[in-house]
Amino acid sequence: MASLYVHIPFCEHKCIYCDFYSIESLDPLESFLTALRKEIAMYAEYSTKETIETIFFGGGTPSLLSPAIIAEILDLCHRTFSVRRDAEITLETNPGTVDRDILAGFRAAGVNRLSFGVQSFHEDDLRFLTRIHSAGQAKENIRNAQKVGFDNISLDLIFALPNQTLARWKENLQQAIVLDTQHISAYSLIVEHGTPLARMVRSKQVSVLPLDTEAELYEFTMACMRDEGFEHYEVSNYAKPGFRSRHNSNYWNHTNYIGFGPSAHSFWMNRRWWNIRSIESYCEKILAGEFPLAGEEHLTSGQYLDEAIMLGLRGEGIHLDRLNARHGIDLVASDQSTIDNLISECLLVHDPPFLRLTDKGYLLCDEISKVLLAHLSVPA
Amino acid sequence: MDSIRNFCIIAHIDHGKSTIADRLLERTGTITEREMKTNQVLDDMELEQERGITIKLHAIQMKYRARDQKEYTLNLIDTPGHVDFSYEVSRSLAACEGAILVVDASQGVEAQTISNLYLAIDAGLEIVPVINKIDLPSAMVDTVKHQIIDLIGCKEEEIILASAKMKIGVDEMLEAVVQRIPAPKGDPNASLKALIFDSIFDGYRGSIVYIRIMDGTLTEKDRVRFFATDKIFAAEEVGVLEMQRIRTKELSAGNVGYLIPGAKDVHDTKVGDTITTADHPADGPLPGYKEAKPMVFAGLYPVNADNFSELRDSLEKLRMNDASLIFEPETSVALGFGFRAGFLGLLHMEIIQERLEREYQQELITTVPNVEYRVVKTNAEVVLVDNPALMPPLGEIEHIEEPFISAQIIAPAEYIGNIMKLCTERRGVYKDTTYIDTTRADLRYELPLADIIFDFYDKLKSTSRGYASLDYEFLEYRESDLVKLDILLNAESVDALSTIVHRDKAYEWGKKLCAKLRKLIPRQMFEVVIQAAIGSKVIARDSISALRKNVLAKCYGGDISRKRKLLEKQKEGKKRMKQVGRVEIPQEAFLAVLAMEED
Numbered sequence: 001m002a003s004l005y006v007h008i009p010f011c012e013h014k015c016i017y018c019d020f021y022s023i024e025s026l027d028p029l030e031s032f033l034t035a036l037r038k039e040i041a042m043y044a045e046y047s048t049k050e051t052i053e054t055i056f057f058g059g060g061t062p063s064l065l066s067p068a069i070i071a072e073i074l075d076l077c078h079r080t081f082s083v084r085r086d087a088e089i090t091l092e093t094n095p096g097t098v099d100r101d102i103l104a105g106f107r108a109a110g111v112n113r114l115s116f117g118v119q120s121f122h123e124d125d126l127r128f129l130t131r132i133h134s135a136g137q138a139k140e141n142i143r144n145a146q147k148v149g150f151d152n153i154s155l156d157l158i159f160a161l162p163n164q165t166l167a168r169w170k171e172n173l174q175q176a177i178v179l180d181t182q183h184i185s186a187y188s189l190i191v192e193h194g195t196p197l198a199r200m201v202r203s204k205q206v207s208v209l210p211l212d213t214e215a216e217l218y219e220f221t222m223a224c225m226r227d228e229g230f231e232h233y234e235v236s237n238y239a240k241p242g243f244r245s246r247h248n249s250n251y252w253n254h255t256n257y258i259g260f261g262p263s264a265h266s267f268w269m270n271r272r273w274w275n276i277r278s279i280e281s282y283c284e285k286i287l288a289g290e291f292p293l294a295g296e297e298h299l300t301s302g303q304y305l306d307e308a309i310m311l312g313l314r315g316e317g318i319h320l321d322r323l324n325a326r327h328g329i330d331l332v333a334s335d336q337s338t339i340d341n342l343i344s345e346c347l348l349v350h351d352p353p354f355l356r357l358t359d360k361g362y363l364l365c366d367e368i369s370k371v372l373l374a375h376l377s378v379p380a
Numbered sequence: 381m382d383s384i385r386n387f388c389i390i391a392h393i394d395h396g397k398s399t400i401a402d403r404l405l406e407r408t409g410t411i412t413e414r415e416m417k418t419n420q421v422l423d424d425m426e427l428e429q430e431r432g433i434t435i436k437l438h439a440i441q442m443k444y445r446a447r448d449q450k451e452y453t454l455n456l457i458d459t460p461g462h463v464d465f466s467y468e469v470s471r472s473l474a475a476c477e478g479a480i481l482v483v484d485a486s487q488g489v490e491a492q493t494i495s496n497l498y499l500a501i502d503a504g505l506e507i508v509p510v511i512n513k514i515d516l517p518s519a520m521v522d523t524v525k526h527q528i529i530d531l532i533g534c535k536e537e538e539i540i541l542a543s544a545k546m547k548i549g550v551d552e553m554l555e556a557v558v559q560r561i562p563a564p565k566g567d568p569n570a571s572l573k574a575l576i577f578d579s580i581f582d583g584y585r586g587s588i589v590y591i592r593i594m595d596g597t598l599t600e601k602d603r604v605r606f607f608a609t610d611k612i613f614a615a616e617e618v619g620v621l622e623m624q625r626i627r628t629k630e631l632s633a634g635n636v637g638y639l640i641p642g643a644k645d646v647h648d649t650k651v652g653d654t655i656t657t658a659d660h661p662a663d664g665p666l667p668g669y670k671e672a673k674p675m676v677f678a679g680l681y682p683v684n685a686d687n688f689s690e691l692r693d694s695l696e697k698l699r700m701n702d703a704s705l706i707f708e709p710e711t712s713v714a715l716g717f718g719f720r721a722g723f724l725g726l727l728h729m730e731i732i733q734e735r736l737e738r739e740y741q742q743e744l745i746t747t748v749p750n751v752e753y754r755v756v757k758t759n760a761e762v763v764l765v766d767n768p769a770l771m772p773p774l775g776e777i778e779h780i781e782e783p784f785i786s787a788q789i790i791a792p793a794e795y796i797g798n799i800m801k802l803c804t805e806r807r808g809v810y811k812d813t814t815y816i817d818t819t820r821a822d823l824r825y826e827l828p829l830a831d832i833i834f835d836f837y838d839k840l841k842s843t844s845r846g847y848a849s850l851d852y853e854f855l856e857y858r859e860s861d862l863v864k865l866d867i868l869l870n871a872e873s874v875d876a877l878s879t880i881v882h883r884d885k886a887y888e889w890g891k892k893l894c895a896k897l898r899k900l901i902p903r904q905m906f907e908v909v910i911q912a913a914i915g916s917k918v919i920a921r922d923s924i925s926a927l928r929k930n931v932l933a934k935c936y937g938g939d940i941s942r943k944r945k946l947l948e949k950q951k952e953g954k955k956r957m958k959q960v961g962r963v964e965i966p967q968e969a970f971l972a973v974l975a976m977e978e979d
Contacts, residue, residue, distance in 0.1 A: 005937060020938075187933040215928035236933045251937045265937040272941055297941060306951075307944050314935055341962065345906065364905050365931035369947055374954040 002050035003250045004077055007261030008062035009279055016130050019192035021263035021277045022060035028279055035286040037076060039260050044080050050256060052083040054247035056090045063093040067105025074110045088113055088246045096133030100144040113152040114145050121175040125161055142179050152243055154183035160214040161189055162206050169217050177228050182243035186221050187236045188214055215363055222359045234315045235365055252311045270299040310369045317356025335375040381634040382563045386455045388472045390500055391482035392490040396512040399544035400482060407550045408442035411623055439590055439636050441620045446558045454557060455636035470499055475577045475592035478506035478561030485511050485519035489527045490849035491790045507532055508556045515543040527816055566633030571662040572596030574655040581700035586644040594666060597632035603658035604641055607665040608650045612658045613641035674706050674722025676729055676833050677766040679747035679876060681718030683956050688717045694740035705732060714876040714960045715745055720767050726833050745967045747876045751830045754781040754857045769875035771864040774915045781857040783829040791848035793821045798843040806831035826855060865890055868911040872961040876970055890920035900969040903927035908963050
């Protein structure tokens with residue numbers, strides 16, 4: 001079982017908070033597509049090893065591409081790899097780039113899951129975030145998607161915006177719920193290094209939300225989603241039963257994946273590698289017949305274990321039996337008192353075979369990861 | 381022996397001792413101008429150069445052809461110029477017959493100059509007074525001349541006017557050394573008596589001792605005996621100290637040089653000890669000079685508990701060339717295994733700390749320094765307490781005595797008001813004021829040492845625009861109304877944060893300390909209550925609210941590696957924290973008291 005990721009590095013406009021790699025021009029589209037086709041072919045040998053369970057078009061703004069192009073890339077994936085018939089095929093969609101016909105086209109091309117970047121239903125929030133769409137467009141296109149047959153739709157929201165109140169965030173969540181999507185991702189705003197937002201914060205044009213308010217919004221989100229019948233299966237992700245993102249879940253349980261396109265990351269066995277963050281260099285390298293790598297690492301068993309704990313905590317919990325089978329670690333026995341303390345403070349629950357975070361624990365997920373990693377005595 | 385002169389230079393910091401030393405080396409051809417890469421040769425430790433003070437004394441030999449056409453061997457023995465190091469000055473003095481007294485023409489006589497001068501006079505040294513920096517526009521040559529005459533009762537024409545920078549007065553100094561300082565006395569044929577005035581430790585050669593031969597002759601292959609340790613070694617190498625060690629195979633009465641005894645254990649060669657030969661031993665050791673008395677104590681702990689024995693080795697090597705450093709193992713609930721070390725003063729402590737970190741790559745947690753208390757218990761037993769955590773329980777204490785020092789502060793008269801205010805704040809007892817000349821006052825105070833070890837010197841400097849100078853010496857133990865102030869984190873006492881303070885200051889101190897700790901201890905997953913208590917009575921309280929949120933919203937394919945690396949880094953940071961109960965305490969917190977005045 002493995003996954004494919006395709007990075008489409010084009011945006012109509014780059015949002016102030018985003019640090020994913022993209023450019024604001026479609027001029028190099030043709031050379032990009034040529035390179036992409038070639039890159040996919042370069043990984044053909046992996047096709048014999050695993051079947052493909054999910055394909056994800058991310059970006060950038062993949063919905064800027066026409067359904068025909070998406071169909072062609074998918075076709076190439078099908079011809080190169082053995083893609084399962086029931087594969088989850090997701091396209092990140094900017095509500096400002098599509099209409100009912102285009103969505104129908106994506107559907108026809110084989111996309112069966114859409115992830116809409118909505119971010120907020122408040123127009124002023126959208127302006128602040130420099131999104132290119134209105135709240136109305138977002139709602140309309142989600143309904144369009146439902147009408148043309150998409151029955152697995154996710155929408156992204158961002159909370160902890162500067163000056164955001166709980167009341168305004170509640171409105172966003174309520175509007176999202178009304179749209180009746182199968183999946184909601186709710187991210188608290190990250191001020192990423194090197195983004196326009198980071199500069200605005202540094203120059204004090206914008207002040208980040210106090211941590212305590214952010215915590216309050218996050219707590220509310222977790223409770224509200226649960227009440228609405230969503231499963232909280234990762235720090236920022238909520239799904240109706242049966243609609244978790246299979247693709248993202250694969251990232252979180254160390255399933256193999258290959259990423260295509262500039263800046264895309266890949267993971268296979270214990271090797272992780274990533275492509276150059278430049279469309280020109282990416283195309284040049286591939287034209288020259290080379291892998292367009294910017295770096296790679298081979299995980300040591302210690303690093304693998306650290307990731308397994310960190311990702312397990314972030315996700316549905318650390319699968320203790322699997323951890324023991326893969327890494328030879330009895331986590332609970334290795335530091336009983338630390339774990340007992342975390343349990344007694346209602347941060348963790350031991351729900352065999354899982355050790356999972358409570359809502360309160362999710363709020364302190366990174367802190368708890370640190371505690372577990374620091375206390376873990378790894379066999380050398 | 382008639383052609384040997386052993387001397388040192390006494391000067392206040394910045395009065396130009398090192399520059400004068402360099403000029404002497406240059407003039408005698410010991411070093412060429414070109415070789416003098418940095419312009420101060422004697423301060424060869426990196427730290428010394430940064431701080432501009434000579435911490436460790438060294439010795440250097442020069443050859444000088446004097447006006448009488450005879451060639452003389454001049455041994456210059458360097459002395460430190462900071463109040464913490466008067467002990468080392470006395471070590472240097474014991475190896476000399478004379479001293480050049482340097483006074484800055486624009487600054488005049490300072491407290492440090494006077495105290496070291498008295499040490500030199502007590503040791504019977506011939507004093508050669510020099511006024512340096514006469515080229516400065518602010519030079520007050522006449523005023524300073526009178527200060528010197530008042531001080532040592534010399535004749536005006538005996539004072540040499542110099543500017544080491546402009547190379548004025550260098551020959552006069554050399555001539556004065558040759559003519560006025562007596563040649564050493566001693567019998568080259570008598571049994572060997574050599575004084576160890578310093579030593580260094582070399583990773584390959586073992587200990588290298590710097591010696592002054594008082595009587596007898598030391599040759600290579602002599603079997604040498606160290607009186608204090610009663611150990612016998614073969615003299616592997618003997619020589620004199622120029623810019624490098626120059627092997628001469630022999631060293632006889634009156635001269636200064638080095639001996640490599642092949643001692644690999646740092647304990648075997650003790651500074652201040654006397655060396656004789658095993659075959660023709662002297663009847664007894666030379667009179668040792670005043671033992672270094674540590675005045676300031678602090679805990680030194682490895683950040684990583686695994687490095688305890690490495691830290692011990694490093695401390696032992698440091699003690700090789702710093703006899704004034706003492707240490708013994710101790711344990712702390714908060715910090716684990718470490719050492720309680722005694723220092724001459726706070727600067728000495730900082731230097732040791734920095735040398736451990738830089739030269740020995742030790743990562744340290746240092747606790748707040750304190751003085752040594754005499755505790756008289758209700759059963760009349762007297763105990764010395766150099767670690768506040770070990771203070772007996774309140775009920776067992778009859779009274780506590782603390783060390784008082786007598787301080788001499790010399791400053792321009794206009795700052796007397798500020799200085800008196802500062803001394804009063806520090807529980808000082810005013811004794812006397814005299815005037816050195818019409819503008820400069822000499823204030824005498826008795827102060828509790830505990831109140832001057834932290835930042836008194838800095839405060840004194842800032843309150844007098846840098847003009848005041850300080851010297852002090854131990855006076856006596858006095859009964860004071862002292863209490864032990866404990867710090868509790870979530871009701872657990874942190875032994876390494878206990879301090880002993882005067883009762884009148886305890887409340888304010890406790891409040892400030894709690895507030896400071898609130899800033900230094902990061903938010904944790906639970907509320908942290910900080911309390912200051914005397915015995916079971918809580919006198920101050922503060923709290924750190926629980927950390928509400930720490931989770932990164934996104935972690936997809938491209939983020940995992942970065943996120944893992946960040947966590948691994950934070951994990952390492954967490955491992956370095958010390959834990960009391962469940963509260964994690966960063967290293968800085970253990971020095972919170974020192975940082976308190978900054979706010």
